[in-house]
Structures are given as structure tokens and as C-alpha cells.
Amino acid sequence: MANYFNEKMETMSRDEMAQVQSERLVKMVERAYNNVPLYRERFKESGVEPGDIKSIEDLNKLPFTTKDDLRDTYPFGMFAVPKEELIRIHASSGTTGKQTVVGYTRHDIDVWAESCARALVSIGGTRSDYVHVSYGYGLFTGGLGLHYGAEMLGATAIPVSSGNTKRQVQILKDYGSDIICCTPSYAMFIGETVRDMGIDPKTLKLRAGYFGAEAWTENMRREIEKILDIKAYDIYGLSEIAGPGVSFECWDQTGMHVNEDWFYPEIIDPDTGRVLPDGQYGELVFTCIGKEALPLVRYRTRDISCLSRKPCPCGRTLVKMAKPKGRTDDMLIIRGINVFPSQVEHVLLSLNMDPNYLIVVDRVGTLDTMEVQVEMTQGVISDTVRDIEAMEHKIAAALQSTLNISAKVRLVEPKSLPRSEGKAIRVIDNRDIK
Amino acid sequence: MIQQLSVFIENKKGRLAYITKVLAQAGVDIRAMSVADTSDFGILRLIVDNPDKAIEAIKNEGMAVSLTDVLAVGVHDAPGGLAEAANALWSNGISVEYAYAFMKREKDIAYIILRVDDNERAIKVLRENGISLPEEGDIKD
Numbered sequence: 001m002a003n004y005f006n007e008k009m010e011t012m013s014r015d016e017m018a019q020v021q022s023e024r025l026v027k028m029v030e031r032a033y034n035n036v037p038l039y040r041e042r043f044k045e046s047g048v049e050p051g052d053i054k055s056i057e058d059l060n061k062l063p064f065t066t067k068d069d070l071r072d073t074y075p076f077g078m079f080a081v082p083k084e085e086l087i088r089i090h091a092s093s094g095t096t097g098k099q100t101v102v103g104y105t106r107h108d109i110d111v112w113a114e115s116c117a118r119a120l121v122s123i124g125g126t127r128s129d130y131v132h133v134s135y136g137y138g139l140f141t142g143g144l145g146l147h148y149g150a151e152m153l154g155a156t157a158i159p160v161s162s163g164n165t166k167r168q169v170q171i172l173k174d175y176g177s178d179i180i181c182c183t184p185s186y187a188m189f190i191g192e193t194v195r196d197m198g199i200d201p202k203t204l205k206l207r208a209g210y211f212g213a214e215a216w217t218e219n220m221r222r223e224i225e226k227i228l229d230i231k232a233y234d235i236y237g238l239s240e241i242a243g244p245g246v247s248f249e250c251w252d253q254t255g256m257h258v259n260e261d262w263f264y265p266e267i268i269d270p271d272t273g274r275v276l277p278d279g280q281y282g283e284l285v286f287t288c289i290g291k292e293a294l295p296l297v298r299y300r301t302r303d304i305s306c307l308s309r310k311p312c313p314c315g316r317t318l319v320k321m322a323k324p325k326g327r328t329d330d331m332l333i334i335r336g337i338n339v340f341p342s343q344v345e346h347v348l349l350s351l352n353m354d355p356n357y358l359i360v361v362d363r364v365g366t367l368d369t370m371e372v373q374v375e376m377t378q379g380v381i382s383d384t385v386r387d388i389e390a391m392e393h394k395i396a397a398a399l400q401s402t403l404n405i406s407a408k409v410r411l412v413e414p415k416s417l418p419r420s421e422g423k424a425i426r427v428i429d430n431r432d433i434k
Numbered sequence: 435m436i437q438q439l440s441v442f443i444e445n446k447k448g449r450l451a452y453i454t455k456v457l458a459q460a461g462v463d464i465r466a467m468s469v470a471d472t473s474d475f476g477i478l479r480l481i482v483d484n485p486d487k488a489i490e491a492i493k494n495e496g497m498a499v500s501l502t503d504v505l506a507v508g509v510h511d512a513p514g515g516l517a518e519a520a521n522a523l524w525s526n527g528i529s530v531e532y533a534y535a536f537m538k539r540e541k542d543i544a545y546i547i548l549r550v551d552d553n554e555r556a557i558k559v560l561r562e563n564g565i566s567l568p569e570e571g572d573i574k575d
Binding site for chain 2 (some may be wrong): 218352376378379380381382383384385388389411412413414415416
């Protein structure tokens, strides 16, 4: 069994990789400057010219790109190739505003497909596997990304797409799918359906799954592994950069290898833009050094992660990124500690409580205070004050050990926390800090 | 044993008015009640004529409610009536978590709701001491 899809790229030394990255960056910067008006302007504002970029070391001279830039140039304003060269369009769902549209040349599709093929091989995928793709197919990149990856590997793609879960299970069983790809929440749902249909997961051939496109926890990994009797792996991507496969977990399950010969990662301090060293958490930034249609320069993902170049037992030298632990848009700094609402959510889920909560931050004198209001979960309510107070203490202790910060926990009535347009409000910050 | 509803309510104005109105609209008659309160929240404990109907009405309002088995104890409505029952439980090592009184239109008997740590043993002990334990049906009217 082959260990790597592209052994040369996946195992080269750091020096060789820097060489590859430098060559690709120089070409890409030139293309961006010559073909994208926004970049020409930005480079001029920052006082850089393509000629100043001679190696990957020079990357931090370049300005950042944000999601707003893509929205401001909607739909095709940042494409760097004429439309004759485009062969595919995808778009983000646009849940938080105008959608962002991305384009691909044939080369870009190959890059993306190989990214996914490398991923599949890293978890033991081979040409004889059936790859069951339950991500949605369409403008969303999930479905087609893994689909093309499976085909490039020479495995057999089964384009089930999402929905009709009983049929999904029937296919898993009858076709003998080996690897499944979907969102982690859908994997849980499929697992529950397998159980409800009275099928023993041990009788299924399914042995592994790639799950991504939404945040999930180690707890959830264990649950998916149990309910489907498989190994569950994390895969990361965003349409602006390519789609799923930008980075992927190998069988070691200790962080995701970035396909850094195409997607160069940096971690920056979200406030100052300064590049942070390996091991330090900050905002993840990508430069699409290997792409033609949308050569994004230092694109700010808003995901909070960190990088590691420590040797991996799988033999890949590709840099690893940690599972994103939140988004810069919702990060709170309380008493100097970074707190993500998602962490509170994970704590509640781990205690079998519904994750309906509100974080209220305030400042008393010079000290920040944090109160977490949690809606009482039906079925958890007891008839004694002692039990309810014990539950508050239990939640507080779990928060303390996860967040490293003490919070007052207050249970409130179900459905009493504010919601706007169906979306819950998670944070109220009463601190007046200017 | 009879069933008690425990409803989680925040210590906010109008919550008692609200929940009693919900029960009234559902045609549920309240037989006994007590509130355990802290500075932030309270637990409203209710004995009603129709627990299933009450639970449904409260859940429909999205409130958190649970059922607990408690004992209804009939004691002589005279000095020392309750002491007799409490003593019997205490001397047999049964703890009372909480207790509250119960309205009943009968002459000589006062009813008390008791939440104890061991229902089965409490029932045995109380019976041995000749204390009456009305069942669900006895308190419906």
C-alpha cells in the first residue's frame, strides 16, 4: 500500500519546500499584480512591487486580503484569468452577508483534487476503495472536492450527496462503502440512523471518514467513531482557498497537514498583523501560491489555529495546523485570556446539556467578570435547590478547567435567553473599553 | 406515593402569576404547593389533581419541569400530630428533604407532603406507626 499520493512533495525537506514555495510565490505575485486591479492598488499603497518579492521570506511585505475584498469585488472582480481559462465556479453560502464567489482553472481543479487525493491516501485510502461522498454537491465545495479527490486517487467515488439518510445507510450497507465524507453532524445523524434501522455498525465495511466544514470536538470524534465503528478524521478547507483538502489529518490524528506547496499558511496576531512563531495561537492566513484563477495573497481566514513543524510519525514533512479553536470574530479577551463562545458550547455538550447559553462580560473596578447563563435543560431539572446548585458548580468547574478562567454560572429558564432572527445571541460585553 | 411537579422558575417578577395562569387555563386544580427559593431561582413544587395534564401544559410553555415521588401523610389535626410521624421517620434513620402542608376539607386530619430519602422504607415505618398514607385517588377531590 502506498503511503503517499505525491511522495516527493509530501516528504521533502524544509529547505526544498521553501525553494518550491519561493518560486511559486514569485510567479503568483506577478500574476495577481498584473491581472487583479485591487492587488495593483493595494501593492502600491503598501509600497511594494512584484520585483520586491524574491522568496517566501518576503511574504510579510505584502498586504492582507479579507472576505470583504471578495464581497466588494463580487462576483468575479478578483479573478486573475480570462473566462476562457475558467472551468468551474463555486460560492460560499453567504450566511453572514453577500456570498463570495470563487473560480477555478483546470490546473486549480487538479490542485484541489490532488489535495483531497493526498488526504485520502494519508488515512489508508487506496484505488480499491469506495468513497461515499455525503457532502452536498453544488455551489458548496464539499461534495465535488472529495469527489474529484477520490477519482484522482483512482478510488471509486459514490456521489450520494446529503439527505435521504435511510438511502445513505442502504448504500453504505449494500455497496460496501469503505470511506465516508460529510459534515461531522451529519455523520452522527447517519450513525443514529444506522442504529435506528437495527444495523450493527460492525457488519458494515466502512472503516474511516473525513469530516469537516463545521467545528467539531474531540468528544464528537469519539462519538462518531463509536456509533459508526470507524476512525474519524478531520479535514479543513474554505472555498476562498480551494475547498476541503487545504489541510487534512493523517492516521496519526494529531493536527492537519497543510498542502503548503499550494496553500502557504501563516499565523498572525489578529490585532497587529504580526506573524507569530510556531506553537502560538493566532489568526490563520493563507496565500494561494499554487493557484491561477484566484491567487489570494495573505487571505485572513478568521480561524484561530497554530502551526507545528515537528516530525509526524506518518513521515510527511508538511506543516501541521491545529484544529481551529474558534473565530477571530467571536473571540473575547477576558482578564487577558482568550475565550471563545464555542468552548462554552463544548463544555455544555460534554455535560449533556443543550448549548443554549449567554456569556455576559462586565468590568467591576479593574477586574473583568464573566457570567455564563445557561438555559435549564428539560429532563435535568430536579426538585431540590441543592441539586440545581450542584449542577451550577459542576458547569463552573468544567468551564474553569477548559477556559482557565473562573465564571459565575447561572441557570435560567428554557427559551429565556435572547435570540434574534432565530440565531442566538451568545455574548453581551458590558465593558466600556476604549 | 403521589406525584409532585417541580418547576424551575427564575426569581423574576410575575413568574408565579404566569405559571398559575397556565395551569388555570389547562383546567388543572392545585392541591398543595411550596416554593424553594434562592437569590437567582426557585423551584415551584406542586401537587395537582391531574399531573399529566399539568406537565403537558407547562412543557408547552417551554418551561423545565420534572416529576418526583413524594409521600402524602395524614396526621391528627391536633398538637403533636406531625411530631408523631416525624419522630417515626427520624428514629428509623430516614431523612426528610422538605415538607409542606396540604389543604383538605376534612375535619380531624391534616395532610403533609413529605420528600424523604427513602420512600419505600418511609411508607413501611409510617404504616407500622399507624399513620395514614392517602394515595393519589384520595386527594383528587
